[in-house]
Amino acid sequence: MRFTKMQGCGNDYVYINGFTEKVPQEKKPEFVRFASDRHFGIGGDGVIFINPSDEADFEMEMYNADGTRAEMCGNGIRCVAKYVHDKGLTDQTQFSIVSGGKVKYMDLTVENGITKAIRVDMGEPILTAAEVPVVSKNEQSVDEEIVVDNEKYRMTCVSMGNPHAVVFVDSTADFPLEQIGPHFENHERFPRRTNTEFVEVVSPEYVKMRVWERGTGETLACGTGCCATAAACVLNGKTGRKVTVEVLGGALTIEWDEKTNHIFMTGPAEFVFDGELEYEG
Numbered sequence: 434m435r436f437t438k439m440q441g442c443g444n445d446y447v448y449i450n451g452f453t454e455k456v457p458q459e460k461k462p463e464f465v466r467f468a469s470d471r472h473f474g475i476g477g478d479g480v481i482f483i484n485p486s487d488e489a490d491f492e493m494e495m496y497n498a499d500g501t502r503a504e505m506c507g508n509g510i511r512c513v514a515k516y517v518h519d520k521g522l523t524d525q526t527q528f529s530i531v532s533g534g535k536v537k538y539m540d541l542t543v544e545n546g547i548t549k550a551i552r553v554d555m556g557e558p559i560l561t562a563a564e565v566p567v568v569s570k571n572e573q574s575v576d577e578e579i580v581v582d583n584e585k586y587r588m589t590c591v592s593m594g595n596p597h598a599v600v601f602v603d604s605t606a607d608f609p610l611e612q613i614g615p616h617f618e619n620h621e622r623f624p625r626r627t628n629t630e631f632v633e634v635v636s637p638e639y640v641k642m643r644v645w646e647r648g649t650g651e652t653l654a655c656g657t658g659c660c661a662t663a664a665a666c667v668l669n670g671k672t673g674r675k676v677t678v679e680v681l682g683g684a685l686t687i688e689w690d691e692k693t694n695h696i697f698m699t700g701p702a703e704f705v706f707d708g709e710l711e712y713e714g
């Protein structure tokens with residue numbers, strides 16, 4: 434089986450071209466756990482299949498390293514956009530990709546045939562507690578208290594198709610993410626578990642963020658997490674609507690457009706290597 438390793442701000446996934454390579458649907462979770470393993474497999478934060486689609490130009494089928502399916506992946510969708518363009522599956526620089534039933538629109542900056550940056554219309558952030566989903570007393574969970582591992586935190590919950598809880602902290606560098614992250618992920622208030630972003634506000638245009646991802650653990654970046662971070666910053670009066678989110682593996686520019694209510698994410702995507710794997714299915 435052929436595969437391609439790609440990364441966006443250090444959030445690395447194994448990409449499988451579903452037009453040519455086949456893994457039976459019921460075997461995908463097991464295949465993903467094996468391929469993501471950094472010792473016995475290829476190694477990555479998960480696996481993304483690039484498939485044909487009737488609803489959009491392409492489909493992204495995204496799995497976390499633990500083999501669970503996610504509705505959306507911000508860094509992944511930029512990598513899929515670069516893959517389909519730079520490997521010749523399309524000659525367009527504007528096209529659509531569906532993930533988790535939602536169609537997203539890509540706008541590529543290309544130099545000499547190589548994609549340098551991708552701007553993605555990530556759609557509207559969803560704040561309704563039932564849709565995020567979070568068990569909350571209020572209709573929206575904005576600056577709401579949560580007790581995690583016997584400590585009180587304040588969180589703002591945002592869905593970008595997938596669930597996020599955003600928590601403002603004094604310093605991301607000093608935050609004990611590995612200890613606290615799993616307690617947020619599996620807290621009873623999140624019926625489908627959650628991704629959690631810990632955010633330090635530097636200025637009205639610049640924040641630092643570290644993420645604990647559902648199904649993977651700490652990663653170097655999370656695109657949907659950066660979008661949720663920007664939305665939470667605006668909702669809590671911490672920044673303006675356009676913000677640079679610095680993560681461990683780089684930075685993304687996020688803009689929450691007032692007119693359309695859509696969030697736009699701009700950032701890089703890179704090939705790491707192509708490879709071949711012995712896999713019998």
Ligand SMILES: N[C@@H](CCC[C@H](N)C(=O)O)C(=O)O
Pocket residue numbers: 444497502503504505506507508509595596628646647648649652654655656657658
């Ligand atoms: N890293 C991703 C998000 C991947 C899915 C997430 N862990 C989930 O389960 O929702 C991104 O860049 O958005």
